[in-house]
Amino acid sequence: xxxxxxxxxxxxxxxxxxxxxxxxxxxxxxxxxxxxxxxxxxxxxxxxxxxxxxxxxxxxxxxxxxxxxxxxxxxxxxxxxxxxxxxxxxxxxxxxxxxxxxxxxxxxxxxxxxxxxxxxxxxxxxxxxxxxxxxxxxxxxxxxxxxxxxxxxxxxxxxxxxxxxxxxxxxxxxxxxxxxxxxxxxxxxxxxxxxxxxxxxxxxxxxxxxxxxxxxxxxxxxxxxxxxxxxxxxxxxxxxxxxxxxxxxxxxxxxxxxxxxxxxxxxxxxxxxxxxxxxxxxxxxxxxxxxxxxxxxxxxxxxxxxxxxxxxxxxxxxxxxxxxxxxxxxxxxxxxxxxxxxxxxxxxxxxxxxxxxxxxxxxxxxxxxxxxxxxxxxxxxxxxxxxxxxxxxxxxxxxxxxxxxxxxxxxxxxxxxxxxxxxxxxxxxxxxxxxxxxxxxxxxxxxxxxxxxxxxxxxxxxxxxxxxxxxxxxxxxxxxxxxxxxxxxxxxxxxxxxxxxxxxxxxxxxxxxxxxxxxxxxxxxxxxxxxxxxxxxxxxxxxxxxxxxxxxxxxxxxxxxxxxxxxxxxxxxxxxxxxxxxxxxxxxxxxxxxxxxxxxxxxxxxxxxxxxxxxxxxxxxxxxxxxxxxxxxxxxxxxxxxxxxxxxxxxxxxxxxxxxxxxxxxxxxxxxxxxxxxxxxxxxxxxxxxxxxxxxxxxxxxxxx
Amino acid sequence: xxxxxxxxxxxxxxxxxxxxxxxxxxxxxxxxxxxxxxxxxxxxxxxxxxxxxxxxxxxxxxxxxxxxxxxxxxxxxxxxxxxxxxxxxxxxxxxxxxxxxxxxxxxxxxxxxxxxxxxxxxxxxxxxxxxxxxxxxxxxxxxxxxxxxxxxxxxxxx
Numbered sequence: 001x002x003x004x005x006x007x008x009x010x011x012x013x014x015x016x017x018x019x020x021x022x023x024x025x026x027x028x029x030x031x032x033x034x035x036x037x038x039x040x041x042x043x044x045x046x047x048x049x050x051x052x053x054x055x056x057x058x059x060x061x062x063x064x065x066x067x068x069x070x071x072x073x074x075x076x077x078x079x080x081x082x083x084x085x086x087x088x089x090x091x092x093x094x095x096x097x098x099x100x101x102x103x104x105x106x107x108x109x110x111x112x113x114x115x116x117x118x119x120x121x122x123x124x125x126x127x128x129x130x131x132x133x134x135x136x137x138x139x140x141x142x143x144x145x146x147x148x149x150x151x152x153x154x155x156x157x158x159x160x161x162x163x164x165x166x167x168x169x170x171x172x173x174x175x176x177x178x179x180x181x182x183x184x185x186x187x188x189x190x191x192x193x194x195x196x197x198x199x200x201x202x203x204x205x206x207x208x209x210x211x212x213x214x215x216x217x218x219x220x221x222x223x224x225x226x227x228x229x230x231x232x233x234x235x236x237x238x239x240x241x242x243x244x245x246x247x248x249x250x251x252x253x254x255x256x257x258x259x260x261x262x263x264x265x266x267x268x269x270x271x272x273x274x275x276x277x278x279x280x281x282x283x284x285x286x287x288x289x290x291x292x293x294x295x296x297x298x299x300x301x302x303x304x305x306x307x308x309x310x311x312x313x314x315x316x317x318x319x320x321x322x323x324x325x326x327x328x329x330x331x332x333x334x335x336x337x338x339x340x341x342x343x344x345x346x347x348x349x350x351x352x353x354x355x356x357x358x359x360x361x362x363x364x365x366x367x368x369x370x371x372x373x374x375x376x377x378x379x380x381x382x383x384x385x386x387x388x389x390x391x392x393x394x395x396x397x398x399x400x401x402x403x404x405x406x407x408x409x410x411x412x413x414x415x416x417x418x419x420x421x422x423x424x425x426x427x428x429x430x431x432x433x434x435x436x437x438x439x440x441x442x443x444x445x446x447x448x449x450x451x452x453x454x455x456x457x458x459x460x461x462x463x464x465x466x467x468x469x470x471x472x473x474x475x476x477x478x479x480x481x482x483x484x485x486x487x488x489x490x491x492x493x494x495x496x497x498x499x500x501x502x503x504x505x506x507x508x509x510x511x512x513x514x515x516x517x518x519x520x521x522x523x524x525x526x527x528x529x530x531x532x533x534x535x536x537x538x539x540x541x542x543x544x545x546x547x548x549x550x551x552x553x554x555x556x557x558x559x560x561x562x563x564x565x566x567x568x569x570x571x572x573x574x575x576x577x578x579x580x581x582x583x584x585x586x587x588x589x590x591x592x593x594x595x596x597x598x599x600x601x602x603x604x605x606x607x608x609x610x611x612x613x614x615x616x617x618x619x620x621x622x623x624x625x626x627x628x629x630x631x632x633x634x635x636x637x638x639x640x641x642x643x644x645x646x647x648x649x650x651x652x653x654x655x656x657x658x659x660x661x662x663x664x665x666x667x668x669x670x671x672x673x674x675x676x677x678x679x680x681x682x683x684x685x686x687x688x689x690x691x692x693x694x695x696x697x698x699x700x701x702x703x704x705x
Numbered sequence: 706x707x708x709x710x711x712x713x714x715x716x717x718x719x720x721x722x723x724x725x726x727x728x729x730x731x732x733x734x735x736x737x738x739x740x741x742x743x744x745x746x747x748x749x750x751x752x753x754x755x756x757x758x759x760x761x762x763x764x765x766x767x768x769x770x771x772x773x774x775x776x777x778x779x780x781x782x783x784x785x786x787x788x789x790x791x792x793x794x795x796x797x798x799x800x801x802x803x804x805x806x807x808x809x810x811x812x813x814x815x816x817x818x819x820x821x822x823x824x825x826x827x828x829x830x831x832x833x834x835x836x837x838x839x840x841x842x843x844x845x846x847x848x849x850x851x852x853x854x855x856x857x858x859x860x861x862x863x
Contacts, residue, residue, distance in 0.1 A: 521708045528710025600710040613715035616832075637752040637832055638716040705709025 001548050003080055003584055007047060007117075009089070010074035011065060024050035024114050026585050030077050030085035032121065033427050033559035033579035036538050036594040038472065040416070041579070043085045043121030043428045045077045048114050052102075056115040057094040074433045075119040079589065082555040083431030084582045088125065091118040121428040122388070123435060127412045136188040136406055137224060137347050138164075139385060140366030144356040147216070148209055152337070152346030153190040156181045161193075161205065171207030171337070178205060183344025186224045186288035186310055187369035187405040192344035193337075204240075206336035209350065215244065215331045216352035220294045223337075223348050224367055227253055227284040230343030236284075237338045238345055239291075245330030251291055252276070253284040260284070260307050260316075262293060264323065275305065275321040282309040282316060290367040292358040295329050303329075308364045311371060315359060369405030372513045375422035376400035379437050382414055390434040395442030400424065402513040407482055417482065421510040423525075423705070425560040438560045444704045448601045451562035451574065452553060454540070459550060460565065461543040461590065466535045472596060474506035474530040479523040482511040487519035489527040496533055506530055525705050532597045537575055540565070544589040554591040555582075562601045563593065570656065570683040571698070574599050604701035612650055614697040615639045620654065621673055626688045629678055631659075633695055634671040641674055651682060651698040658683035658698045716832075717755065720861040724749040727856035732841075733770065735850040739842020740781065740800040747855045748790035748838030753829035754861035759784075761797060761826050761837050764856040767810040768817030772848030776814070780841045781807035782857050784826050788834040797826045800840050814848055825862065 005028055007018040025048035032043040049056050055063045058070040069089070076086040093116040100111030133139075138151045142164060149164050150171055158180055160170035173180075173193075183194035223239050232255040239251040246267030252274075253260055261276025282289065288310040295303050303321045308314065332350060339345050351358060370378060376397030383391050401422040406414065415435075419426035425438040454460055475498050480486040491497045508526045512518040540563055544551035557577060565573040579594035604611045617636030624631055633641065641664045642650075649660045663677035680686060683698075707717055732743040742748075751759065761782050769776035781799035785792065799806035799822070806824035810817060829835060839855045 521706065524708035525710050528708065604713045611713075613717075614712050616714045616716060636716075637834065638719070638721050638754075639714065642715075700712045703707045703709050703711045703713055 001545060001551070001589075002587055003589055005584055005586070006078045007045070007049075008076045008078065009069065011068040015076075018049055020586065022050050024048045024112075027583050027588070028077060029581065029583045031579065031581045032085045032430060033425075033577070034594065035579060038578060038596065040123070040127075040426070042124035042127065043087050043430075045075060045085050045087060045119035046117070047077070048116050050112065051094070051115045052109065052113045054094045054113055054115065056092060056117075058092050060094070072125070075117070076431055076433075077119070078431075079582065079584050080551070080555065084555075084584070085119070085121070086429060086431055086433050087119040087121040088433060089117055090120040090124065091116070093118075122433050123428055126386070126415070126435070129411050132408055132410055133382070133414065135190040135408060136366040136369050137186070137363075138190070140188075140363050141347060141349050143362070145351070147212060147219070147350040147352040148207075148348075149350070150207070150337075150346070150348040151190075152180075152192050152348065154180050161207075163207065168210050169207055171205055173205040178339065183226060185226050185344045185346060186290070186367055187371065188367045189224060189346060190408060192226070192346040193339055194344050195339040195341040204336045204338045206334060208334045209332055211244075211331070211333065212352050215297075217297045218294065218352075218354045219297070219331055220292065220351040220354070220358045221332070221349065222290065222292045222358045222363060223251065223345060224288065224290045225253060225284070225343060225345040226288040227255075227340065227343045228286055228288065230255075230285070230340040232285070232340060235338070235340060238340070239338060239348065240336045241332045242334040243330035244333050245328050247327075247329050248272075249293075249295070249329070249332075251293070253289060254279070255283070255285045260289070260291070260305075262303060262305050262321070264303075264327075264329070266327075273323065275303065275323075277317065282307070282312070287311075288367075290364060292363070294354065294358070297329060297331055304359075306359050308367065311368060315364065369407070370403075371405040372402050373406075374398050374400040375403050375418040375424065376437060376439055378403055378406065379415060379418040379426070382411060382418070383435055386411055388435065390429075390432060392429040392432065392434055392436035393439075394437070395439040395445070397437075397439070399441045400439050401518075404482065404484075404511045404513050404515070407511070417509070417511050420508065421512060423529075427559045430558075438558065440705060443560045444603055447561045448603050449605065451564040451601065452557065453564045453566060456565055456568035458567075459542065459547055460568075461541045461546060464537065464540060464568070466537055466568075468535040470504065471536060472530065473532070474504045474527070475501070476503045476505045477508065477523055477527045477530060478505070479508045479510055479519050479526055481515040481519060482509060485515050485519060487523040489520075489523035491527060491531050496531060528600055528702075532599060534597065536597055537565070537573060537595055539592050540575065540595055541590055541592045544591065545587070551589065557591075557593065562598065563595065570685045571653075571658065573597070574601050576601055600702040602699060602701055603704045611701045612697055614700045615641055615695075618695040620689055620691055620693045620695060621671070623690045624688060626686050627680065629680060631676045631678055631695075633674045633676055635667060635674065637672065640667040640672055641676065643674075649679075652676075652678075652695055653698040654689050654693050654695045655687065657681060657685040657687055657689075720754045720863065721752045723858065723860045724751050725856060725858040727764075727854070729854050731851055731853040733849070733851045735778070735841065735852060736772070736843055736848070738844055739779070740783070740840035741842060742791065742838055742840055743852065743855075746790060746838055747857055748836055749857055749859055750788045750790065750834055750836045751859045751861070753831050753833050753835060754863070755831045756861075756863055757829040757831050758825060758827045758862040759829065760823050760860040760862055761799070761806050762821060762823035762858040762860070763799060763806055763808060763839050764821040764854070764858070765808055765839065765841075765852055766817060766819040766854045767808060767841075768851045769810070769812060769814045769848050770851045772814065774813075774848055776810065776812060776816075776848040776850055777844040778810045778841065778850040778852075779807050779844070780839060780852055780855065781805060781822075782837055783840055784835055784837045786833070786835055788836065790836045790838050793836065796829065796835065797824065799824065800842065810850075819854070823858075
């Protein structure tokens with residue numbers, strides 16, 4: 001079978017095909033997915049281009065491609081019309097044969113030249129990014145236009161507090177004792193300033209504002225405070241704004257009945273009018289709060305005031321306040337930030353106009369660090385924010401594990417956290433330079449319900465090795481919440497339990513939204529994932545020349561797919577594909593899947609004809625010979641094998657022998673004894689069994705997570 | 706709750722049948738503090754459901770039928786480990802525990818009460834067998850009590 005191989009490179013705004021005639025190497029190879037040891041790795045393509053002119057040498061000034069190609073040039077390898085892998089060229093390496101001599105007058109060319117290409121998936125580039133991402137609040141505030149914005153996340157050594165709007169002036173600390181980067185702040189923030197001592201007004205600093213022209217007729221402000229443990233004994237003031245008409249606007253968060261308030265002081269500075277609401281359950285002493293207020297300049301001034309507490313489902317009860325006719329609030333010209341001792345405040349923002357409306361969920365969700373966000377949604381959002389607008393996704397991103405707050409970390413670590421928390425497959429698209437996320441629910445619904453059945457040895461080429469070892473095995477699993485609590489699961493009994501083989505420990509770090517309820521379940525899930533008895537089969541190879549009928553499916557098989565190998569051992573082997581390597585020449589092609597045992601991929605489906613309930617604690621009540629067809633079975637309380645004629649036959653297993661059940665009596669007596677009529681040795685194993693031998697369903701089904 | 710990757714068993718999510726035993730025998734002249742079971746013993750054996758939770762209920766009629774003064778009579782349910790009624794370790798003692806599953810009558814001669822009381826008993830080992838029985842007694846009185854129409858019911862809970 002002849003294979004059509006093309007390598008496409010992107011330059012000058014278009015794809016350019018390097019056809020088969022130009023590809024010089026005997027074979028081209030492409031990999032994607034995880035490495036055989038289960039660790040993530042970027043996709044890759046390696047091939048050699050026949051290039052006598054070294055046109056594809058980015059360092060060759062004589063080439064017409066000079067300046068057009070280089071590191072990060074996108075590339076896609078397509079074999080027989082299906083993409084094997086995609087990525088960015090990470091290395092161009094020109095070379096020539098030792099006898100190379102260009103054509104000259106009277107002599108033809110001797111030898112040849114080439115350029116070796118190494119293409120790496122985009123996750124190679126992302127994976128090397130060490131920089132910590134901006135805190136969610138900072139990113140959300142910078143995502144839309146601001147008049148002025150002071151995150152107050154400045155480093156401890158900073159002499160001023162920066163305004164991140166270009167052209168604006170920084171705010172300077174005006175009182176000594178202000179410690180920068182000292183307070184944890186709200187979840188969506190980096191470290192904020194903290195007051196080091198008790199003074200009557202709290203610590204304050206401020207800045208004059210650069211007034212836009214024309215001055216705004218509507219203006220909005222927002223600020224985030226963490227008042228947990230703050231000293232409210234002398235003040236409850238967090239922010240004060242001075243306006244162009246001499247008014248003074250102050251935001252208060254009281255620990256007493258005053259609640260959350262806006263105070264407006266008239267120009268003469270005598271009377272302060274207060275608008276606000278009691279805090280109810282939103283006690284500023286126990287939670288962080290995001291304040292937003294909007295004011296309209298003019299005679300019919302009306303103020304709007306909202307707050308949202310950390311973790312709340314929405315904004316607190318709206319409060320719109322008309323105030324005395326004739327007031328003209330003006331626009332802000334100067335502000336002061338106040339920090340009560342023990343509290344932290346930051347993300348002071350001014351918006352000129354009513355757009356963007358700060359009372360939308362963009363800012364509030366960032367304030368909560370996106371707690372409760374599905375893993376798939378977070379994965380996509382993080383990549384989109386990093387500039388990757390194309391993210392391959394299979395299944396609904398919303399149907400993924402709900403995550404806890406997004407903590408400060410680098411992009412690759414946060415992406416990994418999403419994938420591990422959801423136990424999804426995070427790899428790369430094969431035909432596009434983009435990350436690819438296959439959710440666990442997608443795999444349940446599409447891969448695990450219909451594994452690819454391969455018959456050994458007909459369909460599988462060597463090497464197909466079986467290794468019984470302790471790789472990827474643990475009988476004690478700790479699932480740890482990022483920066484928080486943890487839960488353990490342990491298998492004590494059985495041939496692989498701690499009582500028999502000692503402890504093999506493993507750690508899984510996740511970030512879930514409900515650790516109290518999720519962690520114990522996740523610990524058991526990961527224990528099941530890592531307590532896989534029996535052998536490993538590190539790889540499965542399909543030789544597309546020997547089995548051309550398998551070529552199409554081999555090309556389409558993605559990371560996360562399930563393979564069922566039959567005929568190799570008495571019972572089928574369920575393997576999960578974790579990586580794919582395709583090596584292709586003009587007349588040969590092998591696709592090798594890196595695999596791991598995955599019996600729990602046989603997930604149950606209610607009322608599915610192929611799925612049955614197992615019976616817990618069933619044992620042989622009397623010894624049987626290798627030929628006996630009547631078996632007495634004792635079952636645990638509440639358990640019994642079905643006796644419904646329509647359910648026959650079904651296959652049970654005892655010590656490696658499979659038996660087809662053709663009849664079963666109803667349970668009776670104290671041990672729920674049932675008598676089974678069986679056909680022996682349906683998998684080729686024949687042996688006698690003693691009293692007490694365990695009997696179970698031959699192919700049990702498993703709970704999806 | 707099963708976790709992902711657990712094998713699906715037939716009994717998962719299914720509750721064992723509720724059990725109940727009743728007896729109409731009049732037990733008269735009871736004047737001991739107890740707890741005593743009387744004869745016949747009214748008890749049941751049950752299997753703890755996957756949740757490890759059951760509701761144990763006692764029903765009966767108590768009456769002060771002889772003697773003088775005021776009577777303080779109790780009819781309660783006790784839950785123990787194991788499949789032998791009256792044996793095993795107490796896991797719920799409605800007679801002594803507060804709160805407990807017991808019917809109480811405090812009243813004069815010729816008075817009485819017909820009632821039922823129940824408590825949730827949790828922390829049982831799923832699949833293990835337990836037993837529950839009624840017990841009764843009279844506290845600090847010169848009167849005697851009659852107990853009849855005793856019943857004990859155990860409902861597995863999700």
